Amino acid sequence: MRVAYLGLSLLWSLTSATILQNGQVKDDPYPGQAPIIALDDSWTSYGADAPEIAYKGRWDSQHISWWSAPGIKLQFSGNKLAVSFGPGTTDGVLVAYRLGNLDWQYSNVTADSTYQFIGPWTEMDEDLIDAQKPFEMRVQIAGVSTANTAQLTVPPKFNRKVEVIGGSIASGQYASYETLSSWAYLFVAGLGNVEHTLTTYAGACLVDKQCYDGQAHGMTWYWNRASDPGSRSRAFYPDGPEVWDNSAEQPADLVIIQMGGNDYRHPNEIPGRNFYHAYVELIEDIHRTWPHAVVLIMSQWWVWRREGLNYIPSIAYEQEAKDVHAHFKDKGFVYYFDTTGILQHNDINPKNHPTDVGHVKLASHLLQWAKLVLRWNMEPLGEVQHGTLYWNDQQEY
Known part of the structure; x- marks a missing residue:
């Protein structure tokens, strides 16, 4: 029996939260709690370095995952699947998982434990039991186990890849399911058959300087690092994070950057020219690494102010981003995506982050941009927010 354990990176900072649905508390906000089990001879276990496990997002040499909702994808036969979590796991952390393209399920897990995510309770047609079925988990796992008569295989890799670089807005902070409710995830999920990496972290600045307490660097530096600017990463690696070789990864076809909110606000208040030069530096770094990638600059709204009977939006570093x-412009690989007019003041929560509806609006417009400008087909249908069920589904309310 091959077993290896990995540390688990946070998907959310809280193990549970209140989700409101049409103003009422949702009764079952996180369906899918998995049972903890002990592995026996009825299981076959695969280690962390098994080639059958496809890692998504940024992972360091210890198989610890970082940034926004990294995870794994695999295909398995049989009717049971378990995942083991190692000593680096944050106790009670919430993970998201799903079978195929069905709705996401959620489960709290803890360190040095094994949880069964697929079992007799999983609805599955008889003809699917022996077939290879895709399984996905967003956050790190720590070894995978299947029935001893089953088989684990690596899923096919898509030809296109999208990279998103951003802060808390792209991370989905304050949205119902955080990253899985973010415009960044909804966009890549809506594209369908693309690989994606969300190099986003709440509180990250673009400019490479002290940003809030403890963050000594900005995204121009962290884009080439395996772990994020957070306090947990700094505790793991007090001498600094491991270098991340972007050139060793599948090249991105599209890179979307939405940054500026953290640079702009107190106490950082980065001067506009510094922000401009950092943006140019990051794009030049991306272009050297992935010379065929299209880069999309996404404007960063700031606040809505009331003027008479109207709400007027403002943009952080608007002129600098346009500059x-x-x-x-003459090089032809950089585009500008103006968010003005997509969101209204009631699409923004009190902390200047989009509501769930705001994220859906942004993702929907971005999908149309990719279709019209890049001529990308939506595969299968350009869906937005298909992976969770939290909209009102009652006719009386």
């Missing part, structure tokens, strides 16, 4: 676009 960055102008700097690269």
